[in-house]
Amino acid sequence: MKYISTRGQAESLDFEGVTLTGLARDGGLYVPEILPKFSADKIRAMRGKSYAEIAFEVIQPFVVGSVSDADLKRMLETTYGNAFRHAAVAPLVQLDTNEWLLELFHGPTLAFKDFALQLLGRFFDHFTAKRDQKLTILGATSGDTGSAAIEGCRGRKNVSIFMLHPKGRVSDVQRKQMTTVLEPNVVNIAVEGTFDDCQALVKACFNDLSFRDEVGLTAVNSINWARVMAQVVYYFTSAVSLGAPDRAVSYSVPTGNFGDIFAGYIAKGMGLPVHTLAIATNSNDILARTLETGSYSSGVTSATLSPSMDIQVSSNFERLLFDLSGRNGEQVRTYMETFQNEKSFTLAPEHLELLRAGFVAGRVDDAMTKAAMRRYQQKSGYIADPHTAVGLDVANRYLPKGAVPVVALSTAHPVKFGTAVEEACGITPTLPDHMADLFEREERFETLPNDIKALQARVLSGGSR
Numbered sequence: 001m002k003y004i005s006t007r008g009q010a011e012s013l014d015f016e017g018v019t020l021t022g023l024a025r026d027g028g029l030y031v032p033e034i035l036p037k038f039s040a041d042k043i044r045a046m047r048g049k050s051y052a053e054i055a056f057e058v059i060q061p062f063v064v065g066s067v068s069d070a071d072l073k074r075m076l077e078t079t080y081g082n083a084f085r086h087a088a089v090a091p092l093v094q095l096d097t098n099e100w101l102l103e104l105f106h107g108p109t110l111a112f113k114d115f116a117l118q119l120l121g122r123f124f125d126h127f128t129a130k131r132d133q134k135l136t137i138l139g140a141t142s143g144d145t146g147s148a149a150i151e152g153c154r155g156r157k158n159v160s161i162f163m164l165h166p167k168g169r170v171s172d173v174q175r176k177q178m179t180t181v182l183e184p185n186v187v188n189i190a191v192e193g194t195f196d197d198c199q200a201l202v203k204a205c206f207n208d209l210s211f212r213d214e215v216g217l218t219a220v221n222s223i224n225w226a227r228v229m230a231q232v233v234y235y236f237t238s239a240v241s242l243g244a245p246d247r248a249v250s251y252s253v254p255t256g257n258f259g260d261i262f263a264g265y266i267a268k269g270m271g272l273p274v275h276t277l278a279i280a281t282n283s284n285d286i287l288a289r290t291l292e293t294g295s296y297s298s299g300v301t302s303a304t305l306s307p308s309m310d311i312q313v314s315s316n317f318e319r320l321l322f323d324l325s326g327r328n329g330e331q332v333r334t335y336m337e338t339f340q341n342e343k344s345f346t347l348a349p350e351h352l353e354l355l356r357a358g359f360v361a362g363r364v365d366d367a368m369t370k371a372a373m374r375r376y377q378q379k380s381g382y383i384a385d386p387h388t389a390v391g392l393d394v395a396n397r398y399l400p401k402g403a404v405p406v407v408a409l410s411t412a413h414p415v416k417f418g419t420a421v422e423e424a425c426g427i428t429p430t431l432p433d434h435m436a437d438l439f440e441r442e443e444r445f446e447t448l449p450n451d452i453k454a455l456q457a458r459v460l461s462g463g464s465r
């Protein structure tokens with residue numbers, strides 16, 4: 001399988017290449033040159049298979065030429081057979097007539113990002129061993145990505161991971177999940193600044209091409225294609241459980257960087273009968289506004305009850321833009337350059353029409369989020385985390401209930417956002433057994449000023465001290 005850049009100027013790479021590269025050198029994102037297509041018979045044959053078995057069917061065509069079938073099977077078995085604490089891996093829970101929740105929080109860090117990052121860590125191991133090469137992972141996190149990336153990379157032989165978080169600005173559970181991982185290849189850095197400062201530092205390191213090559217810099221955020229790919233799998237497992245390919249299914253997806261919902265779009269492109277994809281945003285609603293007005297325009301990020309979606313620039317939207325514009329890299333480059341300069345661009349009418357044909361979008365503020373949490377507690381006895389509640393509220397308002405089953409993605413365990421749950425539902429969620437002692441564990445992190453030189457010097461000096 002070959003991958004091409006959305007901006008049309010970087011060289012095309014195989015799966016191994018895109019996994020180790022992350023962002024393309026022309027600033028674009030990698031996408032498959034051709035999407036594999038599954039027949040109805042192939043999808044029907046997934047009925048009754050395990051998560052790992054379906055993952056093999058879905059992922060194999062994307063990695064062919066870079067990972068052997070036997071190696072892929074082994075990696076998928078250890079990822080989805082061992083690292084998740086529910087036998088179904090991604091169980092469906094029924095909340096109402098024809099309304100379902102897809103629980104994606106049974107991985108080690110209790111958020112859906114484990115689905116991709118557990119697998120990505122294994123791909124890193126596999127490729128670096130083969131090449132006898134060292135990799136440096138550098139990332140910035142406002143919460144869930146950091147802990148999931150650290151869990152995916154801890155103890156891996158040829159990989160060092162440096163994770164930046166804004167000092168004093170992540171929740172205690174989120175910080176502890178990162179800083180209590182004490183393997184020497186994990187370095188947590190508290191930056192004296194905001195999340196945007198952390199992200200700007202990471203970006204500056206990636207744009208410094210000589211530094212990038214010297215340390216073998218790689219990204220673990222959702223610009224890495226392997227993450228999107230891993231997330232395609234649970235659209236297949238859930239739709240097949242609900243009757244695909246003989247019945248279509250609609251999804252509502254709590255959205256920030258557009259990675260998770262883009263995986264649903266890929267599943268649809270591969271032949272899965274996905275009826276409607278609903279983009280669910282909190283008050284950081286750049287995508288909902290884009291659907292409404294045709295203008296993709298970033299505003300000021302505001303803090304909400306669903307912090308993992310407090311994003312005003314949805315990186316993966318560029319992948320969709322590439323398709324909307326007929327896979328025209330030059331057109332994408334023009335859009336993104338305008339965005340770079342003016343913080344905004346306007347979609348051509350024919351591109352907006354295509355966007356509206358594939359997606360609906362809704363915005364949910366904090367008061368509506370809490371109301372949705374209470375509503376589901378009352379009507380089904382279910383305690384949803386605030387991100388999940390955003391998805392449920394949009395599912396209710398924008399996806400017609402009828403013959404088509406509606407699935408809302410549950411992206412985090414309620415305990416990760418305990419304060420919001422307490423306020424809305426009057427219940428204090430408890431940590432699962434394997435994390436019960438989280439607050440007693442030893443913590444380790446270093447503090448750095450918001451300064452690119454200090455950060456680069458620290459990365460060059462290697463693993464933890």
Ligand SMILES: *Cc1c(COP(=O)(O)O)cnc(C)c1O
Pocket residue numbers: 111112113144145222254255256257258259260261308309387411412
């Ligand atoms: C990352 C995250 C999201 C948003 O996912 P995207 O792929 O960035 O759209 C939603 N909910 C939770 C809990 C997350 O951690």
